[in-house]
Amino acid sequence: MAAIQKIVHIDADCFFAALEIRQNPRLQGKPLAVGGDPEHRGVISTCSYEARRFGVHSAMAAKRAKQLCPGLIILKPNMPLYREASAQIMSILAEYSESIEPLSLDEAYLQVQHDSLCRGSGTLTAQHIQRRVHREVGIRVSAGVAPIKFLAKIASDWNKPNGLFVVVPEQVEPFTASLPVNRLPGVGPVTAGRLHRCGLYHCADIRHFGLARMVAHFGSFGTQMFERAWGRDERTVNVERTRKSLSVERTYSVDKQIHELAASVPALMTDLQGRYHNIGDQYRIQKVFVKLKFDDFRQTTLETALPVSRAWPAIDSYQRLLVTAWHRIKRPVRLVGIGLRLGEESHGARQPIQLPLFSL
Ligand code: TTP
Ligand code: MG
Numbered sequence: 001m002a003a004i005q006k007i008v009h010i011d012a013d014c015f016f017a018a019l020e021i022r023q024n025p026r027l028q029g030k031p032l033a034v035g036g037d038p039e040h041r042g043v044i045s046t047c048s049y050e051a052r053r054f055g056v057h058s059a060m061a062a063k064r065a066k067q068l069c070p071g072l073i074i075l076k077p078n079m080p081l082y083r084e085a086s087a088q089i090m091s092i093l094a095e096y097s098e099s100i101e102p103l104s105l106d107e108a109y110l111q112v113q114h115d116s117l118c119r120g121s122g123t124l125t126a127q128h129i130q131r132r133v134h135r136e137v138g139i140r141v142s143a144g145v146a147p148i149k150f151l152a153k154i155a156s157d158w159n160k161p162n163g164l165f166v167v168v169p170e171q172v173e174p175f176t177a178s179l180p181v182n183r184l185p186g187v188g189p190v191t192a193g194r195l196h197r198c199g200l201y202h203c204a205d206i207r208h209f210g211l212a213r214m215v216a217h218f219g220s221f222g223t224q225m226f227e228r229a230w231g232r233d234e235r236t237v238n239v240e241r242t243r244k245s246l247s248v249e250r251t252y253s254v255d256k257q258i259h260e261l262a263a264s265v266p267a268l269m270t271d272l273q274g275r276y277h278n279i280g281d282q283y284r285i286q287k288v289f290v291k292l293k294f295d296d297f298r299q300t301t302l303e304t305a306l307p308v309s310r311a312w313p314a315i316d317s318y319q320r321l322l323v324t325a326w327h328r329i330k331r332p333v334r335l336v337g338i339g340l341r342l343g344e345e346s347h348g349a350r351q352p353i354q355l356p357l358f359s360l
Contacts, residue, residue, distance in 0.1 A: 006122040009144045009152035012106035013161035017048045018139040033074045038062035043270045099237045104278045111237040148233045176231040177204040190251045203229035247339025248272045255332035262319040268338045283342035288313045290321045291337035
């Protein structure tokens with residue numbers, strides 16, 4: 001049997017907003033967001049917990065956020081500030097483990113090692129990191145500890161903000177049994193709705209439903225959900241993680257017709273740009289791609305190289321691809337996705353692309 005792993009997942013609390021408050025403490029306690037201009041179709045990147053009480057959240061149109069919370073202060077993003085803080089956090093993490101997998105500017109997995117500081121205790125490692133980030137970076141991070149990767153990530157979200165939640169090996173089985181299905185990785189509101197329609201609300205229900213029926217209803221993702229529902233996740237902390245693509249997609253409540261596809265692109269591109277910044281935007285964009293899922297659940301993807309001269313794809317490059325892809329099946333569309341295929345770092349010599357620990 002493989003040795004039990006100890007994995008810590010760290011995720012900063014309202015990262016961009018917390019750094020803005022650190023820079024200007026008078027913002028403390030106020031509903032604050034970082035994002036684009038409400039008058040120019042701007043989108044919220046994140047917001048303080050005070051703003052979240054009004055229903056404001058990431059990826060929401062800034063205009064809508066202002067309607068929900070008229071007193072909302074919206075600041076423009078200051079990426080250099082966020083990158084510097086991210087590098088500081090990652091270098092603190094590096095003191096606690098040699099195996100770190102950064103997922104974005106404010107989030108990483110650590111494999112706890114026996115011979116490291118804190119001598120192999122996941123809980124102590126998490127507590128030390130939380131204290132040090134607060135003291136040295138001036139913001140709070142939440143932490144999750146578990147023997148399994150996806151549970152460590154769920155655990156860091158469990159008691160946010162400034163939370164610490166530990167799932168010990170004996171708790172894996174009962175903890176996952178009672179986990180609501182929308183907590184499983186990759187399960188958004190649409191899949192959660194489909195699971196609920198099958199009578200599946202908690203992971204225990206998925207276990208009883210059985211693998212065969214999960215696959216019949218949800219295809220290969222059904223297998224993954226079934227595995228996770230039993231608390232199984234073979235993945236280890238992946239130090240050499242390379243990012244090859246980045247994408248965003250939307251499932252629409254009413255199917256779209258061909259003439260409506262072009263209008264869906266600007267909002268998707270704003271989301272994509274947010275994510276690209278979030279991974280540190282140090283990757284060169286090599287190709288753009290689109291994905292369409294039709295009302296009969298058939299899907300197609302299509303990609304094309306980005307002209308070398310362009311740093312960021314033009315809206316019409318996605319719009320043209322969508323139309324070409326649509327002509328393959330010619331049916332109403334339930335899901336539109338757009339994405340980037342990423343190449344080596346945009347600055348510096350040719351080398352394998354990694355998420356660098358200290359220069360995110
Ligand atoms: P998250 O960790 O998802 O969010 P957060 O740190 O703001 O809040 P939480 O306390 O729930 O963890 O993302 C980290 C940063 O990435 C966030 O501060 C802003 C940026 N971001 C975007 O720009 N667009 C997005 O859609 C999301 C989700 C995040
Ligand atoms: Mg965060």
